[in-house]
Amino acid sequence: MSGGPRILTARWGKPDSASLESYRKDGGYRALEKALSMEPAAVVDEVKRSNLRGRGGAGFATGLKWSFLPKDVRPRYLTVNADESEPGTFKDRYILEHDPHQLIEGIAITCWANDIHLAYVYVRGEFARQTRILERALEEARAAGLIGPRLGGKKDFGLEIHLHRGAGAYICGEESALLESLEGKKGYPRLKPPFPAVVGLWGKPTIINNVETLANLPFIVEHGGEAFAALGTAKSGGTRLYCVSGHVKRPGVYERPVQQNLKKLIFEDCGGIVGDRQVKAVIPGGSSAPVLSAGEIDVSLEFDALKAAGTMAGSGGIIVFDESACMVRALWRITRFYAEESCGQCTPCREGVPWMEGVLEKLEAGHGERADLEKLDQLAGNIMGQTICALGDAAAMPVQSFVKKFRDEFARHVEERRCPFGDHAWGLEQSSRPALVGEVVY
Amino acid sequence: MNDFPLAAAEPLAREKIEEFDRQVAAIVRRYPPERKAAALLPVLRLAQESFGRLSPEVQQLAASRLGVSPARADEVATFYVMFHTRPVGRHLVELCTNVSCCLTGSERIWQHLKKKLGVGPNQTTADGRITLREVECLGSCGTAPAMLVDEEMHERLTVEKVDEILGRLS
Numbered sequence: 001m002s003g004g005p006r007i008l009t010a011r012w013g014k015p016d017s018a019s020l021e022s023y024r025k026d027g028g029y030r031a032l033e034k035a036l037s038m039e040p041a042a043v044v045d046e047v048k049r050s051n052l053r054g055r056g057g058a059g060f061a062t063g064l065k066w067s068f069l070p071k072d073v074r075p076r077y078l079t080v081n082a083d084e085s086e087p088g089t090f091k092d093r094y095i096l097e098h099d100p101h102q103l104i105e106g107i108a109i110t111c112w113a114n115d116i117h118l119a120y121v122y123v124r125g126e127f128a129r130q131t132r133i134l135e136r137a138l139e140e141a142r143a144a145g146l147i148g149p150r151l152g153g154k155k156d157f158g159l160e161i162h163l164h165r166g167a168g169a170y171i172c173g174e175e176s177a178l179l180e181s182l183e184g185k186k187g188y189p190r191l192k193p194p195f196p197a198v199v200g201l202w203g204k205p206t207i208i209n210n211v212e213t214l215a216n217l218p219f220i221v222e223h224g225g226e227a228f229a230a231l232g233t234a235k236s237g238g239t240r241l242y243c244v245s246g247h248v249k250r251p252g253v254y255e256r257p258v259q260q261n262l263k264k265l266i267f268e269d270c271g272g273i274v275g276d277r278q279v280k281a282v283i284p285g286g287s288s289a290p291v292l293s294a295g296e297i298d299v300s301l302e303f304d305a306l307k308a309a310g311t312m313a314g315s316g317g318i319i320v321f322d323e324s325a326c327m328v329r330a331l332w333r334i335t336r337f338y339a340e341e342s343c344g345q346c347t348p349c350r351e352g353v354p355w356m357e358g359v360l361e362k363l364e365a366g367h368g369e370r371a372d373l374e375k376l377d378q379l380a381g382n383i384m385g386q387t388i389c390a391l392g393d394a395a396a397m398p399v400q401s402f403v404k405k406f407r408d409e410f411a412r413h414v415e416e417r418r419c420p421f422g423d424h425a426w427g428l429e430q431s432s433r434p435a436l437v438g439e440v441v442y
Numbered sequence: 443m444n445d446f447p448l449a450a451a452e453p454l455a456r457e458k459i460e461e462f463d464r465q466v467a468a469i470v471r472r473y474p475p476e477r478k479a480a481a482l483l484p485v486l487r488l489a490q491e492s493f494g495r496l497s498p499e500v501q502q503l504a505a506s507r508l509g510v511s512p513a514r515a516d517e518v519a520t521f522y523v524m525f526h527t528r529p530v531g532r533h534l535v536e537l538c539t540n541v542s543c544c545l546t547g548s549e550r551i552w553q554h555l556k557k558k559l560g561v562g563p564n565q566t567t568a569d570g571r572i573t574l575r576e577v578e579c580l581g582s583c584g585t586a587p588a589m590l591v592d593e594e595m596h597e598r599l600t601v602e603k604v605d606e607i608l609g610r611l612s
Contacts, residue, residue, distance in 0.1 A: 087540045087579040118474075125487075125524045126580050128593045162472040167483050167522035170578060184482030184510070186521035202477055245542035245583035252584045287541060287579075317583065319542055333541055337578055343521075430547040432598040435584040442585050442598070 005231055007219045007239050008212065009255040009438030012098040018133050020140040023101035029146060031218035035109045036152045038221075043113035047217070049225030051237035053258075056081055056173075056210030057286065057315045059236075059303035066114055068197035069205045076205045078111055078119035079182065079196075080214060082134075083166055083173040085124055086286035087337060088317025091241035091253050092211035094437055096123070096130040099215070100137035104161065106214035108151060109221055111159050114207060118160050122178050125166040135163055170341035174389045175208040177343065188345050189389035212241055212316075232258040236302050240313075246320035247274045247427055252436035259302040266297065266320060275429050277322040281406070285314025287334045288394030290401035311401070322427055327406040328413050329425035331398060332360035338395035349392040352383040356399055363410060364425075366418035373410055376403050454493060454503065462492045466507050479510050482518055486525060495526045523577070524593075531566040531573040533611045535559075536590040539576050542583035547600070551587055552576065554601050558608070572611065 011017045011026055023029070035043050048063030069076055080103070084092040095103055107119050123131050138147070138161055145153040147161055164182050166172050172181045176190035179201050200206020216238055220228045229237035242254045242265060249271035256265065262284060266272065273279050282292045284301065290311040292299070299305060303313045321330060339354040356379050362368050380396035387393070403410060412420050419425055435442045465488055466481075473480040482504070489504045490496050496504075496519040498512070505515035519525045537555060539548050559567050559574055566573040582588035585597035589604070596607055 084581050085579055088542055088583050089579075090581045090583050090585075093581050124581070125522070126577075126590060126593070126595075129595060164472075164480075165484060165487065167487060168524035168577075169522050181483065182480060183477075184479045184508070184518065185514070186517050202474075243584060245586060246545045251586075319545070319583070321545070325545065330541060333539070333544060337540060340578060426544045426547075426549060430545065430550065432546045432586060432600065435598075437584065 004255075004257060005239055006255050006438075007228075008095065008099075008102070008215055008241060009253070011102070012094065012438035013440035017098050018100050018137060020101060020137065020144060023099070027222075028101055028218075029105055029152070031221040032105050032108050032112075032146070032152050033154075035112055035221045036155050040113045040115060043109065043221065046220060046225040047113070050216075050220045050228040051225075051232060051235060052213065052216055052220065052228065053236050053303060054210055055212035055240065055316065057086065059313060062209065062213055065197065065209075066110075066207060068195065069114060069207065070198060073205050074115070075118065076114060076116045076207070077201045078107065078114070078116045079175075079178065079201060079206055079208045080107060080119065080121040080211060081173060081175065081178060081208055082121050082123040082127070082130075082211045083178060084127075084211070084315075085170045085173050086288065086315045086317055087334070088243060088245055088283060088286050088319045089315040090243045090245075091316060093127060093130050094241075094253055095211050095215050096127070096134050098438070098440075100134045101141065102215045102218060103134075103211055104137060104141050104147070106217035107161055108147060108159060109217045110207065110209065110214060112151060112155075112157065116207070117158050118162075120162050120164045120182055120201075122164050122166060122172070122182055124172075125168045131163060131165055138163065169343075170337075171343045171389070171391060174391065177389065178208065179206065186343070188343055189391075191388055233300075233302050233304075235304060240301070240316050242301065242316050242318055244270050244318045244320065247277070247279075247322035247325065247429070248272070248320050249274050249433065250436050251433060252442070253438060254436070255438065259300045259305065261298065262292075262301050262318070263298045265301070265318070270320075273320070273322050274431075274433065275322070277324060277428070279320060280323045280325060281321040281327060281330075283317070283319040283398075285312045286317040287319065287337065288390075288397055289314045290397045291405060293405045322429075324421070324424060324428040326364075326419055326421040326425035327402055327409045328360065328364045328419065329421070331402040332357065332364050334398050335360055335395060338391065342391060342395070346387040346392065348383045348386040349395065352379050353392070353395045355379055356395070363413050364419055366413060366416070368410075368414045370411070370414055372414070373403055373407065454499060458492055459503070462488065462503070463507065465492075470508070478508050479514075481508055482510060482515065483522070486515065486519055490525060495529055497527070501527075529566075531570050533572045533592055534575065534590070535572055535608070536575045536577040538578065538580045538582070538586070538588050540579040540583075542579070543587040546586040548587035551589075551599055551601060551604055555604065558605070572608070
């Protein structure tokens with residue numbers, strides 16, 4: 001199943017891969033040593049040259065993000081976003097499970113490059129096992145003197161890395177809500193600007209990067225930014241961890257170049273659609289990304305390419321629906337998620353998303369009217385862009401795209417006064433299949 | 443259910459409080475000395491593990507150790523789904539019914555769980571053994587369906603596998 005370069009998944013599945021000993025045997029922490037022999041600014045330049053873009057969802061250029069830190073304000077902090085909870089996304093957890101030292105080395109490099117001496121990893125509360133593994137890896141790194149009062153055991157540069165475990169709230173994956181939660185509050189997103197790089201944790205300049213983003217840094221430092229950039233497109237370097245779930249024969253996590261073709265990923269890497277049915281719809285970047293219909297999936301998964309296709313690469317969570325699944329049921333469930341997870345701070349989101357959910361429930365039950373389709377579109381339009389954070393948009397985008405692209409199916413629910421899929425709204429083959437995660441079979 | 447009257451509550455055991463305080467001290471060290479309040483989430487988690495649930499007295503205890511108001515502790519305790527202010531059963535069974543889990547059979551498992559346990563969502567079996575909850579995406583979409591049992595993840599579920607897991611619970 002191997003398909004091209006493996007930066008992040010190379011060590012997954014090796015015996016005891018999460019241990020320091022095994023990581024070191026494979027050359028681990030050599031990149032940190034190299035970074036420490038470089039000027040911090042030179043490390044930042046290398047990251048800029050790599051064209052690394054944030055893997056959490058927004059796809060913002062990492063080197064550029066770092067450069068927004070004000071020059072003369074200290075302390076600065078690093079916060080690692082391990083609050084992986086966008087439906088359809090399941091990659092960061094495997095980095096934590098299989099190769100936590102790769103992340104720790106990435107954190108250490110980032111802190112050296114940006115003169116940061118205190119970092120927090122915000123792990124979602126539901127990741128009990130991943131938290132234990134990372135905690136153990138951090139203890140190993142401390143005991144070995146890699147982090148602590150002398151970074152890498154050499155420099156007169158202290159770095160503390162701590163875990164901060166969440167307690168169950170999707171909104172805390174939003175970077176400013178994450179900061180609030182880290183400060184010991186409920187996760188209410190902050191108004192931006194100012195952005196966290198200027199006013200972040202405890203009011204100080206703060207970098208917030210996703211786990212996968214930082215796990216790329218050892219490779220970038222060791223092999224140079226250009227080598228990383230060469231794997232991708234002109235504006236986007238490296239590989240991505242694509243999480244594929246739903247009606248594919250072989251779901252899982254696939255490390256492929258950032259410009260991997262979506263159709264190829266589904267039909268070659270994942271073996272095609274279960275039961276050899278036709279594909280009906282694909283969500284390409286987590287459940288908030290506008291849905292693609294079957295005719296639109298011959299597209300590159302690169303950030304700008306998907307943007308041009310009217311959707312987004314988001315968090316790399318790809319959910320595949322075959323022809324036997326009901327799009328109204330799917331959208332209802334997605335919308336229920338955002339209604340449940342709205343923090344309640346902004347009225348359009350707090351009131352509008354549950355309203356959309358109610359309309360969708362009615363449609364799926366066969367009690368809808370034609371006018372409900374217009375109502376959904378109008379509600380989504382009144383939420384879009386009207387809220388402090390992107391959760392409102394995240395709820396509106398699926399509604400707009402599903403109603404537009406599968407309008408006939410919504411209309412059939414109205415005309416037939418029932419769900420045409422009956423008891424099989426989630427498809428004819430609702431079964432769990434072995435997953436391929438890197439090269440590991442689950 | 444009335445959670446409010448403080449006077450009627452049973453006092454928290456002194457030994458438990460002492461052990462709690464020792465562990466709070468270790469947690470607080472992870473944050474800058476002037477930022478103790480940041481430890482509220484981990485301290486509430488510890489309090490829940492130590493005393494069973496975040497009753498008003500327990501919230502107040504946690505708040506007092508960090509110098510934050512009881513109102514702030516309550517605000518946080520009620521915001522996050524993993525915190526329990528109301529009593530829960532000895533075991534917590536939480537099934538994900540988000541899209542990827544439903545596409546692989548989670549709805550069937552949900553119906554089965556409700557029928558087998560004889561409870562609805564957020565209800566506890568009469569013997570106080572199991573509280574059933576429906577939860578949002580657990581990040582196990584490739585190995586769906588998934589559920590948490592007492593915060594430990596179980597994946598690639600089938601009805602048979604769920605029965606086996608429930609059978610092991612005391």
